[in-house]
Amino acid sequence: MYANRPKIKIQLEPIDTILEATTAAILIALWMYVIISYSSLPETIPTHINYKGEVDGTGNKMLIWVLLGITTVITVGMHVLTRFPQIHNYMVNITEENAQHNYRLSSRMLRYVNLLTLLLLAYVCYAMIQKSFGDNFFMESAMTYLIIVYSVAMPIVLIVFMLKNQKAPK
Template sequence: MSEKPVLKLPKTLSEKILVALSILFLLGIYGIIIVNWSEIPDRVPTHFNFAGEPDSWGGKWSVLILPIIATFLFKTLFIIGMFPHIHNYPVEVTQENAEGLYRISRKMLITMNFFLTFFLAIGAWEMLTVAQGNEGLGMWYMIGMLVSIFGTMGYYMYKMFKLRKK
């Protein structure tokens, strides 16, 4: 088995923008929780069924679950994205295709990170909204999240397969 080349590739402008937006989503949801803390009821929804209806409830501190998960996932994917030479690829990595594969893999992780922080921030906001007696987002939230995550993976995997050695 050959060693994958280690390349230092600067982030593109679009990657920097997606990372910045992800951080803004994280900071925003923590900010919303802090600002509204006194108005959050003692009982908040902690889980929604596929139709978007709450089917499990928890205490006030439960509103921090999704932001904490989002923060953990953001940090993990951000760090993993810094080392594309250790990623698993669906095609063989060669000197010729390494730069392209690494860029695609990093962009996939950054894009998935963006969608995860976006949808987890929306989920936390929905918890607050429903806890205060308002209507939730329904099934479109879950559909949007699943299509975004799996669509991103499929799109970037397709791009990787196009780079395979002919």
């Protein structure tokens, strides 16, 4: 299926570079925040916070590393996938004529998805740490709104990219 698709190098445009740099900066900042905060964390930290901002699950503070590890694997994994657009799924047949356009759009969409997913997971990590310090900053309704915004923004991003893709050379 993928063997017949052209393998071409897609040059990054400024928006792609900005998306990648922003994603990398947020991931590095998240690591620094966890490293700096870890020694101050109590042995038991919140592992689940309901929509009201109430803790309804706790665990060992080592679990923050699990969340950070999962976040890193997802972020790096999606970044790696942007480098192989020929293996992405497309709604059109990929040819030499339309490969550049479709590959660029698909990789860019994945960069947006990666950034939005990282922002959500970084917020969860931040919220767990802040809640363990007794701080409710942006906890109660903000998380609910963040999830709603994420849930609305992601399909919009995908639809915009799909509509742009329909204008691609066939």
